[in-house]
Amino acid sequence: MNAEIIAVGSELLLGQIVNTNARFLSRQLADLGVNVFYHTVVGDNSDRLKSAIKIAQERAELIIFTGGLGPTKDDLTKDTIAAQLGKKLVLDEEAMRSIELYFEKTNRVMTDNNRKQALVIEESIILKNENGMAPGMFLTTADHKYMLLPGPPSEMEPMFMKYGQAAIAGIYGSQARIESRVLRFFGIGEAALEAQIEDLIDQQSNPTIAPLAGDGEVTLRLTARDDAAGTAQSLIDKVEAAIMDRVGEYFYGYDETSLILELSKLLKSKNLTISAAESLTGGLFQQELTSVSGASGLFKGGIVCYSNEAKIGLVNVSPATIEKFGAVSRECAEELAVNIAAVSNSDIGISFTGVAGPDSLEGHPAGTVFIGVYVKGLPVHGEKLSLSGSRTAIRNRSVKFGCQLLIHRLTETRK
Amino acid sequence: MNAEIIAVGSELLLGQIVNTNARFLSRQLADLGVNVFYHTVVGDNSDRLKSAIKIAQERAELIIFTGGLGPTKDDLTKDTIAAQLGKKLVLDEEAMRSIELYFEKTNRVMTDNNRKQALVIEESIILKNENGMAPGMFLTTADHKYMLLPGPPSEMEPMFMKYGQAAIAGIYGSQARIESRVLRFFGIGEAALEAQIEDLIDQQSNPTIAPLAGDGEVTLRLTARDDAAGTAQSLIDKVEAAIMDRVGEYFYGYDETSLILELSKLLKSKNLTISAAESLTGGLFQQELTSVSGASGLFKGGIVCYSNEAKIGLVNVSPATIEKFGAVSRECAEELAVNIAAVSNSDIGISFTGVAGPDSLEGHPAGTVFIGVYVKGLPVHGEKLSLSGSRTAIRNRSVKFGCQLLIHRLTETRK
Incomplete structure (x- = not known):
């Protein structure tokens, strides 16, 4: 089967938003073994949409539309396709009820134009919208299959995953998934x-x-x-x-997770607290750790020790360590990790010191990074990385490596 | 004038990348007063590209292509358009020289297929590529204007800004810009x-x-x-x-700047050092400050004081302040700002304390944020914000407000 994805929306043609829906659907269709040969973007204009539909009918078996299912006058995807196929729009009672419910829940008054969203193309399978109001549709004719999906990715993506792909695979409504x-x-x-x-x-x-x-x-x-x-x-x-x-x-x-989330889950499950001393990463580890609500149970605070003065003054690194081995060293990383746990009264200390670049530092090229990991009761561990890429990439990867190192360390202790 | 943007590349149809070029060009064309009626994406396939060109010729005066100008067999945009228009490809000596130079500079051996990149459609204006090898082209026929641009945004965007828009406006090569x-x-x-x-x-x-x-x-x-x-x-x-x-x-x-960059420039020009005590922002301010190379001249380090224990233990906030006013208070923010400057031996201290959400804290709703700004020699200043949005949005905006507050404070002192 080959497919075309048609996005309807003038905001795309004005460059106000980027067509991420096409990317999402393309990936999913590739997984389903469907070849996508064209993406088209057309504005909220009935004549131009009609012409785009005609062209797609010539070159695709499956035509997927995103956008233009809402309540306003601009939303003309349904009407235009129905007219093009000689089909009527009919009221879907279930969709109507769920729209009414949506307004009740959010304590808003439903205006009349919202009824428009419950109109569906006759003979189509209705794809339930569990994250918004406008339902999707799937319609099979002699030569084509048509799918209509809402424009907001937060509605479109779950609808496609739960109902859309089953419809395309021909197993919608069966037990098969x-x-x-x-x-x-x-x-x-x-x-x-x-x-x-x-x-x-x-x-x-x-x-x-x-x-x-x-x-x-x-x-x-x-x-x-x-x-x-x-x-x-x-x-x-x-x-x-x-x-x-x-x-x-x-x-x-x-599925949807990240190294920092996995580390947080692990720390919570083991009831451990953590602190960090960050030099080249400048606070990135702590910022990511606290980007998720509920971090306060496992993180009290930490230090960004960007300068040697801060490493010595705030994290109590011995001046002799820096003099002898440099700030970019395993020894400094290990001392930072042990000390930050003590200073902050935490079970675990992690440290990042190294060269984010673009310039080299203490004779080390950009990308040289030392991570220190200290878990109370275990010997401290220092790891050297040689990373490549931009300053941002080196900082991001350092944090990810730190998370992975710590996950491994904590999982070993469980064994 | 109305336009269509055709992106050529199978990686777009597989969902590996998203068509940000279409958004960029759409915005620029809107500025030039050109109406974009369609975006099309087509794969690296000569027949399907031919058919896309024919369709675009029916409905657009200006047709802009992105991608498919490289050295490999897959790169067939030029050949296909030339064939479609009955034009020849000719070697552009200047483009050839700049490709050779590119290989010399990067110390790599030029393979033969790279010559292909110096072939251009006869009679076209050559748009110089100052960030890569493949030149762009602009061709005017009786009924249409065609523009060919490289796919990588890092090459396409500067080429369009410097040469492409002038070509479309009909002032290319003139003194007018x-x-x-x-x-x-x-x-x-x-x-x-x-x-x-x-x-x-x-x-x-x-x-x-x-x-x-x-x-x-x-x-x-x-x-x-x-x-x-x-x-x-x-x-x-x-x-x-x-x-x-x-x-x-x-x-x-x-143009291309950010609040944190403007603040950094200002601090450098005044030869001032800064430190931060961050609670709800969890290190975000410091992470942004150090994301740019050269931050070490103005930033020695700071503290992420997520818990009250850290505010008291690491930043020396008086327990009485927290007991009397709470951690989410102007008083706490001001004390944090003054103390962090002292602890880190910096000219300026900035602090962030508040409720990132989603839950409320100390009776304050999510979005309640206090920022403390202390500049040596000036009275400390505490500012209350009531922000809305997600946890991430509240944290990001807090940092931006902090930068703006400090810029205003430092600019006032200049007066």
């Missing part, structure tokens, strides 16, 4: 990871294995379709086990 | 700012005034076209002065 699971890895490059599981990727069709790299991490999305016995999850389990056998040491979490 | 200047504002909403300068926006056509909001900031882009006397800059100056009269108190900088 499409399941997907994302495995997240850090500390290994995309090419190296793919090389280790190349045969698995090539052999697999259910589930499919789709790698994706970004921000120094690699993810693998496993997507399986139920067979008659409803075994999607167990098919994924089996492939996951095979992948873990090869590259499990780099794995850190499932 | 299109100039633009971005004015950046913080502390005023987009609607409020627009309301104050609505008449200016409506009256103006040269320069145009284009507002854009994001990340709690508002920017105005002023774009002017030279008249015969080459007065684009002075036309912009005049409108800028009129805008500043109305909303100058919220202005903080020109």
Whole structure:
């Protein structure tokens, strides 16, 4: 099957927003084995939308629309498609009830134009909107399949994942489901990871294995379709086990998570507190740790010791250590980690010292980083990294490596 | 004039990257008064690209292509357009020289396929690539104008700004230029700012005034076209002065900058050092301050005092202050600011304490924030903010408000 994605919205043509919906849907369709040949963006204009539909009908079997399902006059996707296909719009009672409920819940008065959102193209499967008002639609004609999705990603993405992909796979409403699971890895490059599981990727069709790299991490999305016995999850389990056998040491979490979140969960479960002494990362570790609500249970505070004066004055590093080994050294990192735990009265101390670049420092090139990890009751551990990339990339990766190091350290102690 | 933007690249159809080029060009074209009616994305496939070109010829006068100008077999934009228009590809000597130079500079051996990048469509204006190898092109036929731009935004954007927009405006190669200047504002909403300068926006056509909001900031882009006397800059100056009269108190900088950068510049120029005590912002201020190389001259270090224990133990806040006024108070913020300057031996202390949310704290709702600013020799100043939005938004805005507060404070002392 081949597909075209048509985004409807003048705000896209004015450059006010970027078409992230097309990227999201393209990725998902690739997982489903659907080829996307074109993306089109067209404004809130009935004639131009009509013409875009005609062109898409010539070159695609599946046409997915995003946007233009709302209550205002500008929202003309439904009307235009219905007119083009000679179909009527009919009121969907369930959608109407859920719109009324939405207004009740938010204590607002429903204006009349909101009824428009409950109108759907006759004969279509209704895709429930669990994060907004306008329902989606899926319609099959002799030559084409049409899917209409809302524009806001917060509504579109969950609707597509829960109902849309099942409709495309032809299993909507059956017990069969499409399941997907994302495995997240850090500390290994995309090419190296793919090389280790190349045969698995090539052999697999259910589930499919789709790698994706970004921000120094690699993810693998496993997507399986139920067979008659409803075994999607167990098919994924089996492939996951095979992948873990090869590259499990780099794995850190499932689906939407991050290294800092996984570390936070682990600290909470073990009832441990942490503090940090940050030089090259300038507060990035602590900023990420506290970006999630509820950090106060595991983090009391820490120090950004950017200068040697601050390392000595605020974290009590011995001047002799800096004189003998330099601030960019394993010795300094270890002393910072031990001292910050003491100064802040925490169970764990972590430290980051090194060269963010672009200039070198103390004779070390940019990317030389030492991380100190101290867990009360265990010997302190210092790790040297040689990172590449921009100043921002080096700082970000340092924090990620620090999280991973600490997760490994804490998981070992559990054994 | 109306336009279509065609992005060529299978990586877009696979969802590996998002089409930010279309957004960039759409914004710029809006400034030039060109209507964009369609965006199209097509893969690295000659037949489908041909068909996309034919469709665009039917519906647009100006067709802008991004991507597919590189050295590999997949890069077929030039060949396909040339074939479609019955034009030849010819070697551009200047482009060839600059490609050779590029390899010399980077000490790499040039492979033969790189010559392909110096081939251009005959009769076109060559748009120089000052950030990569593949040149751009602008070609005028009886019915259309075609522009070919490279795919990487780091090459495409400067090429368009320096040469592309002049070509579209028909003033390429003349002395006349299109100039633009971005004015950046913080502390005023987009609607409020627009309301104050609505008449200016409506009256103006040269320069145009284009507002854009994001990340709690508002920017105005002023774009002017030279008249015969080459007065684009002075036309912009005049409108800028009129805008500043109305909303100058919220202005903080020109073009690509940020509040933290402007603050850093100011501190450097005054040879002042700064330190921070951060509670709700968790290190964000210090992380931003040190994200730019060269921060060590103005920042020695600081403290993340997330808990009351850390405020008392690390920043020497009096327990009586917290008991009497709470940690979320002007008094606590002021004491933190004064003490952090002393503890770190810096000229300036800034502090952030408040409620990032989602839960309330000490009876204050999420978004209640106190910022303390202490500049040696001046009385300490505490400011209360009532912010709204997510945890992340509240933290980000707190840091921006802190920067602005300090810039105002330091600029006053200059008077």
